Amino acid sequence: MTILFARNIEKSFGDRTLFTLPSLEIQAQDRIGIVGVNGAGKSTLLQILSKEIEADEGIVTHHSSIAIIPQLSEELPETASSLAKGKWSISNVTDSMSGGELMRLKIAHALEQDAGILFADEPTSHLDMFGTEQLEKTLLSYKGAIVLISHDRDFLDAICTKIIEIEDGTIQEYKGNYSNYRKQKERERMQQRAEYEQYVQEKNRLEQSILQKKQRASSMTKIPTRFSSSESKLYKLSGAHGQEQVSKAAKALETRLEKLEKKEKPKDLSQAQFDVQYHTPIHSKVVMQFNKATKKIGDRTLFKNMNGTIAPGAKLAILGANGSGKTTLFNMLLAKERGIQLSKSCKIGYFEQTLSILKTDQTILENVLEETNYTESFVRTILARLLFRREDVHKPVHVLSGGERMKVALAKVFLGNYNMLLLDEPTNYLDLATQEELESMLQEYPGTILFISHDRAFIRSVADHILQVDENEPRIFHGNYEQYTKRTTGDSVNVTEQELLRLQTKLTEIIGRISIPNHHDDITSLNQEYETLLVQIRKCKESL
Numbered sequence: 001m002t003i004l005f006a007r008n009i010e011k012s013f014g015d016r017t018l019f020t021l022p023s024l025e026i027q028a029q030d031r032i033g034i035v036g037v038n039g040a041g042k043s044t045l046l047q048i049l050s051k052e053i054e055a056d057e058g059i060v061t062h063h064s065s066i067a068i069i070p071q072l073s074e075e076l077p078e079t080a081s082s083l084a085k086g087k088w089s090i091s092n093v094t095d096s097m098s099g100g101e102l103m104r105l106k107i108a109h110a111l112e113q114d115a116g117i118l119f120a121d122e123p124t125s126h127l128d129m130f131g132t133e134q135l136e137k138t139l140l141s142y143k144g145a146i147v148l149i150s151h152d153r154d155f156l157d158a159i160c161t162k163i164i165e166i167e168d169g170t171i172q173e174y175k176g177n178y179s180n181y182r183k184q185k186e187r188e189r190m191q192q193r194a195e196y197e198q199y200v201q202e203k204n205r206l207e208q209s210i211l212q213k214k215q216r217a218s219s220m221t222k223i224p225t226r227f228s229s230s231e232s233k234l235y236k237l238s239g240a241h242g243q244e245q246v247s248k249a250a251k252a253l254e255t256r257l258e259k260l261e262k263k264e265k266p267k268d269l270s271q272a273q274f275d276v277q278y279h280t281p282i283h284s285k286v287v288m289q290f291n292k293a294t295k296k297i298g299d300r301t302l303f304k305n306m307n308g309t310i311a312p313g314a315k316l317a318i319l320g321a322n323g324s325g326k327t328t329l330f331n332m333l334l335a336k337e338r339g340i341q342l343s344k345s346c347k348i349g350y351f352e353q354t355l356s357i358l359k360t361d362q363t364i365l366e367n368v369l370e371e372t373n374y375t376e377s378f379v380r381t382i383l384a385r386l387l388f389r390r391e392d393v394h395k396p397v398h399v400l401s402g403g404e405r406m407k408v409a410l411a412k413v414f415l416g417n418y419n420m421l422l423l424d425e426p427t428n429y430l431d432l433a434t435q436e437e438l439e440s441m442l443q444e445y446p447g448t449i450l451f452i453s454h455d456r457a458f459i460r461s462v463a464d465h466i467l468q469v470d471e472n473e474p475r476i477f478h479g480n481y482e483q484y485t486k487r488t489t490g491d492s493v494n495v496t497e498q499e500l501l502r503l504q505t506k507l508t509e510i511i512g513r514i515s516i517p518n519h520h521d522d523i524t525s526l527n528q529e530y531e532t533l534l535v536q537i538r539k540c541k542e543s544l
Contacts, residue, residue: 001028002063003116003145004049009058011044018044021058021171024164026117028064029534030145033156033178036166037387038403038431042149043071043121045166049147050119064116064144069106071121071149099126100322107135111142120148124155128322129454140541151432153178153457158541161534175530176511178432183508184515192266199263206257213250279419279447282312282345287420287448290476293339295325295332302328303469306339308476310465312419315442316450317463317481324470326452327352330422333450342420349418351426355409358397364408365393372415382411385437403429414441423451427458456481500540507533 002025009021018041026032026049034042047053050068051060103126110118118139124132136158139146150156156163156178163174163181174181286309293306302325310316318326332340334350342348351357358367368379383393386407397408406429413421427435439461442449453459459466459481466477466484477484510530513521 002026003028004063005059005061006049007059009048009055009060011041011048011055017169019166019169019171021045024049024171024173026145026147028116028145030147031139031159031161032145032147032164033160033162034147034149034164034166035156035178035181035432037433038401038429040166040431042166045164045171046119046121046147046149050117062117065113066117066119067110067113067115069110069118069120069123071125098322100128100131103127104131107138111138114143116144118142118144118146118148120146120150122149122151124150124152124454126322127454129319129456130321132454132456140538151427151430151435152455153432153435154455175514176507180508180511184511187512187515189266192263196263196265199260203257203260206253206260210250210253210257213247213253279417279445280345280347282343282419282448284343284345285311286341287312287314287343287346288333288450289341291339291341293332293337295328295337297328303474305473306467306469306475307473308467310448310476312343312448313446314448314465315463316448316465316467316476317459318450318452318467318469319454319459320469326469327424329469330424330450330452333422346420347418349413349416349421351409351413351421351423353424353428355405357412358405358409360398361396363394363396364388364400367397367408368412368415371412371417373417374415379411379415382415382441385441386411386434387437401429403431403434406430407434410438414445419447421445421447421449421451423449425452425454427453427455500537503533503537503540507537 004024004026006021006024008023009019011018034045036042044053048055049060050066051062052068103123107123110120123135127135132152132155136155139159146159148159158177160177161175163176163178165172165174165181165185174184176184289309290306294304295302318329320326330350330352333342334348336342359370362370364383365376365379368383369376372379374382380393383389388404388407397405400408406426410423410426413423426438430438435455435458439458442451442462449462451462463481464479466479466481468474468477477487479487507530510526510533514523514526514530517523517526
C-alpha cells in the first residue's frame with residue numbers, strides 16, 4: 001500500500017539546483033535511509049517529503065499520519081510523557097537538558113504518536129552506544145514506515161531495507177541496507193571504470209586511424225621522381241581518385257569519433273603515505289600506562305583503579321555512556337595526573353569538540369600548513385581525501401559548516417608534528433563518505449591514537465585496543481572490538497543469529513541478481529523473494 005507519493009520534485013538554492021526527484025513511492029512497511037555527502041540536501045529532502053517545507057516544483061501526497069524526530073531543537077512538550085520517563089529515562093523537561101536527553105525526549109514524543117510514517121533526522125545524534133542500540137530495537141518493531149537520515153552505518157544496516165542516495169543533484173534508490181548499497185555502488189564504479197577504459201581505447205584507436213589515413217592521403221599526391229611525363233599524368237589521375245576515397249574514409253572515422261559517447265573518468269582519490277620521520281618515533285615498549293588511575297568529581301567517582309598499558313602505534317577506543325568520564329580522561333592525560341604515565345617522547349595532538357586549534361581568519365590550507373612538516377602537495381592530497389578539492393582549500397575557515405570545520409581540524413592534527421593523537425568524537429557531523437576515508441587515514445597513521453566514539457562501525461574498523469571506562473576497575477583490553485564484545489557477551493552464537501546471517505547472505509545474493517539479472521532470471525519472482533526475506537530478517541532481529 002502506497003502511503004506517500006512524490007512526483008517531479010525540484011529544489012534549488014539561488015542559481016544552484018540542489019536535486020531533482022522524478023518519482024518516489026513509500027509503502028507501508030518501508031525502512032528508508034537517505035545518504036549523501038554534507039550539503040547534498042538530505043535534510044531538505046526529508047523536510048519536503050514530510051511537508052515541513054515546500055519544493056520549488058512537484059507534489060507530495062500523504063495517505064497516512066506522520067511523526068517527526070527533528071535534528072534541530074523545535075518546540076518541545078512542557079512535561080515528559082510516561083514513555084519518556086520510563087523507557088527513555090527523562091525525569092523532567094528543563095532548559096539545562098543535555099543533548100542526549102533532548103534527543104531521547106524528541107524520540108519518545110514522536111514514537112507515542114504511533115504515526116503511519118516516522119521521519120527521523122539524525123536520531124542517533126548525542127546518543128551513547130546504549131541509547132543507539134535501544135533506538136534500533138524500538139524501530140525494528142515499529143509498525144509504520146520509517147524515513148531517516150543517519151551517519152551511523154551499523155544503525156542503517158540494522159534498520160533500512162532501502163537506501164536513497166543524493167549525489168550531484170541526482171537521486172537514486174537502492175534495495176537493501178547500507179552494506180548492500182555500498183556493494184552495489186562498488187559494482188557501479190567498476191562498470192564505470194571499465195566503460196571509461198573502453199571509451200579511451202576506442203577514442204585512441206579512431207584518432208590513430210584518422211591520422212594514418214590523412215597521412216596516406218597526403219602522400220598520394222607526391223609523384224615519384226623516376227616517373228616519365230606520361231606516367232606522372234596517369235599516377236596523378238589515379239592518385240586523385242585514391243586520395244578522395246581515403247579522405248572520405250578519414251571523414252567517416254571523424255564522424256564516428258564525434259558521435260562516440262563520451263564517458264567521464266570515475267573519481268579516484270589520490271592516496272598518500274604518512275612519513276614516519278615527521279612523527280617522532282617512540283622507542284620505548286610502553287607509550288602509556290594507567291596504574292590505579294582514579295577520578296572523582298565532588299562526591300561522584302567517575303572511575304576507580306584503572307589499569308593497563310599500550311605500546312607505540314596502538315589504536316585505543318575509549319568507550320562508555322554519556323557522562324562516564326571519557327573526555328575527563330583525556331584531560332587527565334594532558335595534565336599527566338596521578339596514576340598516568342606517558343613516554344617522555346610523547347608529542348600529543350588533541351582534537352576536541354570546541355575546535356579551538358583552528359584560526360577562523362585563515363584559509364583551510366593556511367591552517368593545516370601552519371603546524372606541519374609535510375609539503376603543500378601532500379597536504380592537498382590529504383585534504384582531497386577529506387573532500388576539499390582544488391580551490392576549496394583557499395576558503396576561509398569562518399565560512400565553513402560545522403562538519404567542514406571538523407575535517408580541517410582533523411587534518412591539522414593528523415599532519416602536525418605529533419606521535420600520539422587524542423580524538424574526541426572525530427566522526428561527529430561527518431558524512432558517511434568522509435567517515436570511511438577517515439578510517440583509512442587512521443589505519444595508516446604511524447603514531448598512537450586514543451579516540452572516543454559511539455560509532456560501532458568506526459570502532460570496529462580502527463581500534464585494536466578497547467577501554468570501557470564505566471566498568472568496575474576498568475582495564476585496557478588488548479584486542480579489537482569484535483574480540484571485546486565476544487569476551488563480554490560470550491563466544492556462543494545462538495541459532496537465531498546463525499539464521500539471521502543465512503538470511504542476510506541470501507538477501508545480498510538476491511539484490512545482486514536484481515541489480516544485474518541473468519537472461520533466465522524472473523524479476524517479479526526475485527522481487528517477491530526479496531520482500532519475503534525482508535520480513536524474515538526483521539522478525540529475526542526482533543527476537544535477538
